[in-house]
Amino acid sequence: MxxxxxxxxxxxxxxxxxxxxxxxxxxxxxxxxxxxxxxxxxxxxxxxxxxxxxxxxxxxxxxxxxxxxxxxxxxxxxxxxxxxxxxxxxxxxxxxxxxxxxxxxxxxxxxxxxxxxxxxxxxxxxxxxxxxxxxxxxxxxxxxxxxxxxxxxxxxxxxxxxxxxxxxxxxxxxxxxxxxxxxxxxxxxxxxxxxxxxxxxxxxxxxxxxxxxxxxxxxxxxxxxxxxxxxxxxxxxxxxxxxxxxxxxxxxxxxxxxxHCIFEYIYFARLDSEMDGIKIYDARIRSGRALAKAWPVDADLVTGVPESGLTAAKGYAMEAGLPFEIAFYKNSYIGRTFIKPTQKERESSVKLKLNVLESVVKDKRIVLVDDSIVRGTTMANLIQMLKKAGAKEVHVRISAPPFLYPCYYGTDVPSNEQLIAADHTTEEIREIIGADSLGYMKIEDLQTMVGDLGICKACFDNHYPVPAESEKKGFTNEEN
Incomplete structure (x- = not known):
């Protein structure tokens, strides 16, 4: 059951x-x-x-x-x-x-x-x-x-x-x-x-x-x-x-x-969409600006993980007064990494899907922006690739708070035992992924993305607007 x-x-x-x-x-x-x-x-x-x-x-x-x-x-x-x-x-x-x-x-x-x-x-x-x-x-x-x-x-x-x-x-x-x-x-x-x-x-x-x-x-x-x-x-x-x-x-x-699900604005929705009066592109720019205010760092450039981290990275660069650069070439003909059935295959597909532009990152201190860290394996691979290409430092900034709780409403946030942030501190995660520093979006800053729009952020703070029912006689809760 x-x-x-x-x-x-x-x-x-x-x-x-x-x-x-x-x-x-x-x-x-x-x-x-x-x-x-x-x-x-x-x-x-x-x-x-x-x-x-x-x-x-x-x-x-x-x-x-x-x-x-x-x-x-x-x-x-x-x-x-x-x-x-x-x-x-x-x-x-x-x-x-x-x-x-x-x-x-x-x-x-x-x-x-x-x-x-x-x-x-x-x-x-x-x-x-x-x-x-x-x-x-x-x-x-x-x-x-x-x-x-x-x-x-x-x-x-x-x-x-x-x-x-x-x-x-x-x-x-x-x-x-x-x-x-x-x-x-x-x-x-x-x-x-x-x-x-x-x-x-x-x-x-x-x-x-x-x-x-x-x-x-x-x-x-x-x-x-x-x-x-x-x-x-x-x-x-x-x-x-x-x-x-x-x-x-x-x-x-x-x-x-x-x-309203905050992750629509952080990641899910397409960049050119508008939801409930909020333009997705503008919301992600604001998230990057909030990250820069909360987690400033001495760096030479800002880049994002394609495609979901690029807009927040641009917002970070705008607020920090740093150059925004494309540091990865994305092979659009490779399927999304999460589709791969095993961890080893996922890691291999990351390297097939993204390639570092060495001339951009060599001898540079880099701010790398992405929308989330779940297990940390993908981010660890990206940092390793950047440093192998000659990056001096890689400072990771995440445009969402740490995932701590599952989602019951149709977003595939893993159960707690699969979330790296559930049993590791931010400093421990930084060491695991090999970053020179790590900063997450603060929960209180999420509202800056969407103004006064009411949002669900239960996967970050455990406050569920609709509580899930307890198990009943072995019937499972199904999702589509």
Whole structure:
């Protein structure tokens, strides 16, 4: 039996992205599969394990839904002939990264459900903290599960509620009252597109418009990729329904308290996105400036770990009055290091992926900025590479506080025993990674990134906005 704290795959992985969702309803009747494809490509950074697209022709026969999904990147799963076979003016898509749900074709999303009222498709980013009790209720009610994700539980609850409600919107709303945790949901029936965001705003979700089509997506960059205008963020606790009659909003689930995931601003979100009124690029510049104020050092230049550390490094350089330089060449054709299944393979792929520009670092005192240290092995390798290339000193600055606690809401922060900061002091970590000095973002400085936006920083301070339920009869908490 496993609890929320016991994640098998954390033995070999680090902090990863979340999932990405996308949906579009074109009232002019144009096919949307290609738009979903481009939207998912722009969200690829949020998940690279599997992806899928579901479409419906709202002007055709009821229940005429077509879909395709598989393991792999968007460009690998969808070829021109596959896309051309998906006809419909309503569609949703998903890119997936899993933690406990497992990387299998069965777990690829969107999930498609055939039930007594027709067909339902669902794409989900997030993690439910009450998944165990929900699954227990469904299993003892006779439900048979085909995946190991909590997303399937959500789909089942919507289908069950739909039998007793006037429409699918009410069924989704009733289900949202039951689920707890972080979630951004995009639900599609043959003629309706529904988007729901959790009451704390832990997961991002926004809405845009292109001509006579409405679009919902995890990030605003996905709207730009299909030529859509960003309208606004879907508010925490809001449900938006897009039907042939237009667009409606229900804010019944709203509450005063907000807890937007701070790691969206530190790392997850794409640099050109905007979330809840905050431009991601500006937030990361501010994080670098805060680091420079908190941890100044005599140095010759500032650099960042590509790609996630570069913007904060620029902010550090601006505040410190030091040159900002690119010290690493990144091989974009090598997969992300966390995908490698063993520690030895991860270390090898770091060297394949990044190469030091010796002429930049030789005989220099360097400030090296990155977004996080999980186990420390990657950072230790980078420092070793810099010093081998002739760097005199390497001073590490991290734009996040030390990870001390797991995340229950869909961010892959390992359990405590896998976190180097959980049982080592900053000085001990400095020695382990071989840095000349080490400074982390101070927790109190996180707010400078996002102004007065309410944030969740539980993986740093152990203050969870939605407490996780205790283990129930062996049912596991699943994530997608």
């Amino acid at each position: 496993k609890t929320c704290l016991q994640y098998d795959q954390y033995q070999e992985t680090g902090v990863r992205e979340e999932c990405g969702v996308f949906g579009i309803y074109d009232f002019d009747g144009n096919d949307v599969a290609s738009s979903v494809y481009y939207g998912l490509c722009s969200l690829q950074h949020r998940g690279q394990e599997s992806c899928g697209i579901v479409v419906s022709d709202t002007k055709g026969d009821r229940g005429n839904i077509a879909y395709h999904k598989d393991l792999g990147l968007v460009s690998e799963v969808f070829k021109p002939d596959t896309l051309s076979s998906l006809h419909g003016n309503l569609g949703i898509g998903h890119v997936r990264y899993s933690t406990t749900g497992g990387s299998t074709r069965e777990n690829a999303q969107p999930l498609v459900l055939n039930y007594i009222k027709g067909t339902l498709a669902l794409a989900h980013n997030g993690n439910l903290v009450n998944a165990a009790s929900l699954k227990e209720e469904l299993v003892y009610g006779g439900a048979i599960f085909h995946t190991t994700t909590d997303s399937e539980m959500i789909a089942y609850y919507i289908a069950r509620e739909r039998v007793h409600t006037r429409n699918v919107e009410e069924a989704v709303l009733h289900t949202a009252r039951r689920i707890r945790g972080g979630y951004a949901l995009v639900v599609m029936s043959p003629r309706k597109l529904i988007a729901v965001r959790d009451p704390f705003g832990l997961k991002p979700l926004c809405i845009g418009k292109r001509n006579n089509a409405y679009i919902v997506a995890s990030e605003s960059c996905a709207l730009a990729s299909v030529g859509a205008e960003f309208i606004r963020d879907i508010e925490p606790g809001e449900m938006v329904a897009i039907t042939e009659k237009g667009i409606t909003s229900n804010k019944e689930l709203q509450q005063k308290e907000r807890a």
